[in-house]
Amino acid sequence: MCQSFLIFVEVILIGVTLDSESVQGDTTEIMSSARRGRFHGKPFGGNASQQSTSGVSDQLIKNGRKSGQLNLSSRGLNAAAESRGDADFDNDERWWDQVELTKLILASNKIQDLSEDVKLLSALQSLDIHDNELQGLPETLGELHQLQKLNVSHNKLSSLPSALFSCPQLVYLHLEHNNLSELPNELGNLVELDDLDVSNNKLCTLPATIGQLVKLKSINLSNNNLTVLPSQIQFLKGIRTLDLTHNQLTSLPKELGYMRSLEQLYVRHNKLKELPLLEHCSNLKELHLGNNLLTCFGSDQLQCLNSLTVLDVRDNKIAIVPVEITQLTTLERLDISNNDVSALPYELGNMVHLKSLVVDGNPMRSIRRDIIARGSEGIKKYLRSRIEMPEEPKKAAAVSSSGSGQTGLFGGGEQVDAHSVKVSRALDYSGKKAEEVPPEIWELGVSTQVTDLNLSKNQIKQWPSSLVLLSDWVVTVNLGFNKLTALHTDLGLCLRLQNLDLRNNCLSTLPKEMESLQNLHTLILSVNRFGEVPAVVYKLKSLETLLISGNQVAQIDVSSLRQLDKLSSLDLQNNNISVVPPELGLCTNLRSLLLSGNPCRNPRPAILNKGTDALLDYLRGRIVQ
Template identity: 35%
Template sequence: MTSPKASALPGGPAGPAEGFNDNVPNGLLKTAKQTGVLNLSNKDLSHVPDKVWQLANSADASQPTSHWTDPGQRAALVGGCRADEALPVSQQAGVSVRVHRQVSHLAVVDVRDNRLIRLPDAVGQLAELRSLNASKNRLIELPPSLASSGSLVQLSPTACPNVELPPDIGRLDSLSELDIADNQLTGLPDSIAMLRCLRCLEAGGNRIDSLPAGVAHLPALSRLGLAGNRLEHLPGGPYPALEVLDLSDNQLTDLPPIGADPDSPAKLKELHLVNNRISRLLPDRLRPLGVSLRHLDLKRNCLSELPVELAGLLPLLERLDLTNNDLSSLPNELGLLTGLKCILLDGNPLRALRREVVARGTEAIKKHLASRIAQPAAAEAAVDAAAAVAAAAAAAVASGGSATEVAAAASACSKKISKKDPAPKTALQALQQQFGLDLGELRVTGSLKYADKRVAEVPEPLLELLANNSETGVSVTRIDLSGNELAGLPERLAKPPFADSLLEVSLRKNCLVGQLDAGVAQLASLTVLDLSVNQLTSLPMEVSQLKQLQNLVLSYNRIAEFPEPLYSLPRLETVLLANNCIATLQPDRLRGMSSLATLDLTNNSLATVPPQLGLCTNLRNLHLEGNRFRVPRPDQLAKGTAFVLEYLRNRIAADDFACVEFRGDDLAVEFFWLFTKCCATVVWARPVVPGSVQCDVGWGGVRAAGQLP
């Protein structure tokens, strides 16, 4: 070669360059002639030596057939060269042709994990090339001749941030696997729709915001990976062979439109939609998937409810991941899915499902949901019908039955499961149809869900009927009014019987502005109150009358200081004040809240954290991230509540305490030793028990008297 940077598959027949490292043992070459595979990984090569390209001319007489020369065999070059400029086309006339002739049966080229910026055009002229792996290089383009390779089956230029796909990539008639993940591609060539043999397309980790419409019609495509892009929608179409689709970490707001043709139902088995913006599941998008879908992953989306038709539309569903959404309840019909093996619900504000039920797992959840259906006999019949039809649909798919039969089976399952009584029999059932109540949930748990109706007031007839226990036989203990436009708590709820029976109230995501209406103080039995995502600035002093309150959620409001009424609530265990405007704390008063175990002050305006907060030993969960203070540091906050409290206690200055008197169990015993080190005078005033040990000891001039722990 004339230049160290000018080699066809580097090194080429022209000879080694200056400073060339020939670190290829002859034994390795002999093995390559026998197996057809030459591995040059980790040889610290900057060029491929001449003797590699002379393999075809140096056949061993003792070896009847060489894989490098026999047209009936295929050879492979596995490269690990450390070339800075990589595999440029030789400047010497005829070299690329000579390389092509000498390794004319080369079938596998693997040059991953190097510093290559280009590949020689000769690579595309290899008549039997089946696999090219150029991952983790610095490629800026693929050889133009590659598009005319009629034998290439696998192509993988992954993790090459500057690479571009050739516009005529659709000419690769035999291409079956294309991996272009982790690049910086903003789109795909339209010609990709011409790859009739393409089975697997991996394009995750790019910047793609749209796909060519023809992708939906690729006849062999069975796996499509598009995670980590910028897609807001997917082209609609049949996707005739697609079985696995990964659209995680995009910007979708709806399910992708797949398999809309009833005469050619979708074959999709796995649909991954993690971390998108999906807020609803449209039945029209679910229906075509019902004949095949087994795995639906909707983790980290914005779902606040599921359609009641879900169980009927997806009768073959086996795994449903709803982690970290905004679900407060589930359709009871999910309990009828006999094939559902796993349902994940962590991170949802579930109100209608008790924690102990969720903790017991999928079967317990299904059993609980099925038990809440109004007519047990009808529910049992629906379970049997759903199981039978789902089995029929599965059998039809497995046996290659007609698409019409499979679709009909799924539709029948939907009708069986979703069947309702034709006419209401009671006033409560009439209200159920009029206002969309979940009658089974109301009867079993006493939970009324009137959420996401976008109404400014709750219908008075509904509340009046629910207040009449003798007619309905229902005592409402929980009410969910989230996602409406209420300006305050409905007045009817502040009167008996609701004022006496309500245990949980949610006014989340309404239009509460300024100070909360004092009427909430009439709910004497209230234990849980959710006022998050409003515009509240304060709470009225009447809130201090809620002596049974245990959990208060005030996140995402405009509260500027810790609410004064909360200091008077003896049972308050959890206070969530994230994303407000709180600037200061009063640790002495917080210490008086003996039941407080969880305090969330994430994303407020705290400029400092008082060291005395470390004396609030009852706290088990303290969250302070996202504030303005610099101490404690973020890495210290990450070590957990116990570490942060101890850190704060250690920052208490000695002159903050002239005299500390210990009485009874006001402070934990271990703090006695702390104060003996930092206080001028310590008095241990615990009552003396007869026969106990008496001490009069001093630590550096500090004295303590009485019964020591």
């Protein structure tokens, strides 16, 4: 059982391609040498003159033989490790403690070739060779019938061996950042494939056989040269995430509307002039259409998107936002910045779940700039104020405020309607100029199990201790525009919390107990007194939006930011940042990065005004190699 592992330690792991003379040598001698722990020092690339100085310890090999997993990443390997001597493994290892190799990591080295002897690892399930200098792969990969995961991203591959598509168990295939100009028709043979990433290549077309990958859940085709998608894409009914960003698409096939499981669709930075009817995409939650040539989106298109929470149509040529957009009752983020919109439908102000409304860069005539500067809630409040109330409801409201005792209002006549709270499970006690929230308001919140709590625009100085009463249900909390100087550790008990708005307060720290908020998606800390991004923020692994503009943040901690792999929107405007590290450009998950209003000289305002993608490209270009 262990012989193939032992031979591969000698032949491949330590000298990834043994030179031709050694391959033709006596395998008995190879086996004997492997058992004694002697490594011949043959090069990874088959060039015996390029000896590596990086050693691979006997203990590492011994551990691999026992666990079935071997990690040789980031060792500068372009040649074999030198022998560490005559360690006799037979003296301290028992053969029954040794297992076949199932996981091999050779990432981040300088490997140029992979030996055909990889076939010796018949039990291999996971092979990671990303970030090397591979220009080709051996045909013998097809003999690894147990292989489930293959990562050969960030190499120099221009083609793929046909035998690769004979791996019947392959579920994960990452080929991003190579030089592939086409995918073979044999791709359709990988019927178990679950995750496919071919981004950052040179693909112009996709094979029609891609429709055979019926188990695919995620496919990344971004940063290629695709001009059209095959109609067979309709058969990918299991797809949840489809990324087509940065291609040359002028249209999307109508068949895209049959992808019933689709949850996230990214088509930013293409040449789309219209959007097909996504008739059956009832599970679509995020639609990213920024940086295209769209002039409108019709009511018939909006009616199909009942589950949408994010709609991004920034940087297009849209002139009108139809009132039918209010049918998207679950919408949380709407970005229509940098279009030709001159007015918004007033009904937008009544969209309860809409937390982020971005309208900058439009020739707005009906909304003053000072109102836009107040942010999403300010714009929504203005829009609500412009809605004319019918005569009969006006009279009813007057009766309600008369204090007849039958009104169902709470909060000392402040018109918090108990019936409305019960129906919507949203409690709005904002703009009351209150220093404390009345007990009856908390009682109402508990009795109706509210999920949305709005206490903004009051005079609250201390964290409301009674808020913990709602911790079992509350999903959204807005305490913006108050006078808070600190938060209570009880905040960490609100485990269902997804959106937290703390803008315009006097906060300088956050409690470490916030680490438990692992469902938090949006955190707004703008206009406070933070001198840095609080350390606990980097532990919020579900965070997608972080707004911390208008503080005194002086530095950008890129290494910590990169831990937030779901972060897509970061606003650091109007802080004290004097240096923008080029490594920030490596945060490629960012889809909105705002840095204006800082004292840094680079990037220049002209770069900042070009948008997030141009800014990230600029920063990456300044990284010292």
